[in-house]
Amino acid sequence: MNNNFDKMIKSMIENEPNPMSEEFKNSIKSALEKLPEDNTGLKRIKKNTRRTKVLLIASIITLFLITTAFASGPRLLKMTQNFIKELYKIDNLNIESKQSEYEKYNAPVNYTSESKGISVTINNIAVDGNFILITSTVTSPVPIKDIIMNDPVYKRNFEKYGISDFIGFLPTLNPMYKFKIDGKELGIADITDCESYFKNDYSFVAIENYIISDEMPRVFNLNILAEYVCYTIGTWSFDMAIDRSSTLENSITVTPNIQTEVTSIAHGKEYKHSILIDKLSISPFGDKISIIEKGPEPFRDFTLRDGNGNYYIILNSTVTANENGDIYKNTFEYIYPSTNKKINDLYLVPILTLGDPVEKQVMMSDDNTPTEIKISDIGGYTTENIEIDDNQIRVILKPYGAILQYRSIINGAFGFLDKNGSKDINKYINLKEVKYDKQTGNAVITGSWSTDTPDNISDQIGGFWYVEMPNMLLNEDEAIKIPLNK
DSSP: OOHHHHHHHHHHHHHSOOOSOHHHHHHHHHHHHTSOSSSTTOOOSSSOOHHHHHHHHHHHHHHHHHHHHHHHSOOEEEOBOOOOGGGGGOOOHHHHTTHHHHHHSBEEEEEEEEETTEEEEEEEEEEOSSEEEEEEEEEOSSOHHHHHHTSHHHHHHHHHHOOOOHHHHGGGGSOOEEEEETTEEOSOOEEEEEEEEEEETTEEEEEEEEEOOSOOOSEEEEEEEEEEETTEEEEEEEEEEEEOGGGGGGOEEEOOOEEEEEEEEETTEEEEEEEEEEEEEEETTEEEEEEEEESSSOOOOEEEEETTSOEEOEEEEEEEEEEETTEEEEEEEEOOOTTSOOOSEEEEEEEEEOSOOEEEEEEOOTTOOOOEEEEETTEEEEEEEEEEOSSEEEEEEEEEEOOBGGGSSOTTSEEEEETTSOSGGGGGEEEOOOEEOTTTOOEEEEEEEOTTOOTTHHHHEEEEEEEEOOSEEEOGGGOEEEEOOO
8 A cells, every 4th residue: 555645644634724623633543543554454355455445544534524514614404394484474475375385495594693783583594596585583672663764765755645654664674685605606686575574573574585596506505694784784694504405306407508689679669689598497486597698688578488388477576697798697587387287398489569558448247257358469367266355355367378577467557447447446445566376377466445445345346457568479480499308
């Protein structure tokens, strides 16, 4: 056996910076010293006895290095099945519709960081490769409502409109996290969904879902940093190691690297985009597609369609990250319903918007057949259910065909009609932001009744008004096939 090799290994053990006890370090050193300088004492099974000793040494070194890594590094958090108690206290379909997946792949954390008298505790983290969901508890030395009341924006709204909605302003106090993976700063991470609720007078819970445009390894060190909490500048930092191996079985990620040219139309003017389809991913928490192109204005007039004719809605939330100079990567979330069958390909189909928006009205039928809300000639919604009680009205809309979300049912582009076709009924209905069931793809519109709502308001609902986009076309000539084979 090579004596120089033995000496080198012993030297590595002796000189390696090590946070472990000297007793453990010396035991490894002793084990190495007891190995024979030649092959004495080693049973000869095959001629290659040199390999036996090498393997023994390698095993000892491997054990040493693994133990050192776990002793000196952050705690390893495996994404496994755990309840996330914070999710049971919210009413947000965007998050709730994926709750079973979040609870299948997550880990309790319970790390606390304090700065400027404000403590932030990360209660739980769920990671799947596309998204990071974090639940946090924020505790302040002064009452949370006092912080909100002293905010200039809140003061202006209260003075002008008499609004005292503390819950509505609570998300503005949330931690805004930044991330590093294995020491490398991630690009921009955007919050796709968030929710907050009071825990007590001095604490609140924040639930935030971040879409990540960068690649996440199977196992990695994760640094989470917040620099602005409760309108206060400070430093709240958390270090942990993530093992998301369990999520890989139900994930598909492809890097098509397809370079092509596509067309969009805005205000009657045609634009050409030279795009690179960089990545497409389907994962337990959600789905994303990344497109690289020149300039910060993203190409977003497109839909995704599978070989079975199913369309997938592209959501408004877009992460735009500078790649190099004037080259940007735009990452979009889209909804791939879990009810759909396994597919081999997706097609990116550009959409041409040739007309101007037009307000339309549609009345509901007396026989409770679904009502069609035709957004354009290529897609729209049908009413799947309408739920009315003493507190609110809830309309569940099933999409069909191709829909551009930002030219669809958004705030200010949808409302109700009474049985006479009048829009006056909307003064009694406070519409909330449209939410999506990310398991089915359905859009859900919820409105709460105002305090002066008539008792018979539910009997007065007769139809809907909405905005139609005429002359919207699928540009099949520029459709791009994206294979999903790994």
